[in-house]
Amino acid sequence: MDGAAGVTGAVSLLRPVRAGNAFEETVERLLQAIKLGVVGHGDKLPPERELAARLGISRVTLREAIRALQEAGYLDVRRGRYGGAFVVYRPPSPRKGDLRRAVNEMGESDLEDALTFRMAVECGAAQVLAGSRLGPRQRETLNARLSAVNDAAPADYRRMDIAFHLAIAELTGSPLLAGACADARLRVTDLLNAIPVLRPNIEHAAAQHAAIVEAILDGDPEAARRAVAEHLEGTAALLRGFLA
């Protein structure tokens, strides 16, 4: 360091190699999967042995995490054949003050960080996707996700919205980019879950979603980038509005 301390990158590179112990990180991961709706209400997690292998941890550690989530009321574990860990979580209806509480938990600066990060990676993903030649299969997927959001029941709205946004990143074919977008989204899920889903907002978002898809299918990176930026600015403004 010393001589080059100020050059750059020191902050991001010399940060902790591990976010916490294996147990904590596993709980966090599973909770994210549940809250993002990757595994929805009533769905079953993969068998312990398979899941432990996928997460790269031992069964013992995974079981501790599952038990913690069970005790917290997120999972229902049943044994025997056809048993498993079933998700029983439903996003709670937001109450006044939830947002304030959620923001206080993460900190104001973390909020700005998350919103900035999300803006950058999602705009980047849309730009990249619009700039690549899309096959008929990919176009279908994109349209299907768009329809799914528009047809979603209020209780499913957030989940479908997440699926739509992540689909854009995943269709780029870059796992790194998809991971970054998933990361960005889950850093604001708690906040979004804390504000009510209102009709005018949904309609506004629907128009923006349509514009995003249109730009991507048109192969116009600039329009795609602008559409996503506009959409996310709207979301950020909504959040700040509820905070004020």
Place this chain on the structure above:
Amino acid sequence: MDGAAGVTGAVSLLRPVRAGNAFEETVERLLQAIKLGVVGHGDKLPPERELAARLGISRVTLREAIRALQEAGYLDVRRGRYGGAFVVYRPPSPRKGDLRRAVNEMGESDLEDALTFRMAVECGAAQVLAGSRLGPRQRETLNARLSAVNDAAPADYRRMDIAFHLAIAELTGSPLLAGACADARLRVTDLLNAIPVLRPNIEHAAAQHAAIVEAILDGDPEAARRAVAEHLEGTAALLRGFLA
């Protein structure tokens, strides 16, 4: 899973919680810091106790990593007061075949992944930065980094180039975004180090760097995004050219 297996995000969320053991991850991190030039030739790493704390690992584990890097010839460790671990690494002059070898090591699909990821996050960062009000201090920093690349000796060129690109991300004020850009860059450093630094390429890059800075200082997100996209496409094309 099952019911929602196809929805999305499963791949990125149910991936391994830890990339390897603490030792391996630490070696990797330090090596990245060295190769990205965060700590340049002759610089000293922070004292073991401090570095271990920053990396969130025990001194024992850190020392193992340092010893590995010492044996690999990247560090020179001296004891006593004013001692420490000094970087002795200089980026090697590329030889014919190095690139092919580096690509084979990481895999073709990982290469595409890395290039796509980098395109998305760096374009996003430039867009965000151009869209934010910059203070005089930030403008200075940006110009300084630009000059540093242009004035760099050939041996320092890559390092200054990295510092320039990362500065854009860091100036957004988002640690998450800065981290993503650092990650993206280090995934291609080995490849870029494997191709020679040629005059025409440097001049071409210099013009593009200038265009990026101009767009950002003008507060034009679209122009900034386009300039970065163009620049990175040039780099990607260069890589592919050397591979063909």
Place this chain on the structure above:
DNA sequence: GTCCAAAAGTCTGGAACCAGACCATTGAAG
């Protein structure tokens, strides 16, 4: 009704990792 396969639940020995105390070396200041 019996059997079987798939799943959760349990146990054990060992490896990895850690926190903290202590030792050894070095170069500068007095």
Place this chain on the structure above:
DNA sequence: CTTCAATGGTCTGGTTCCAGACTTTTGGAC
């Protein structure tokens, strides 16, 4: 030339985490 502070080097006991073998429960197939 003695002292001292900052640094790397070493040791010890305890915790976390792991791999793998084994047990129990469950519901369907025959």
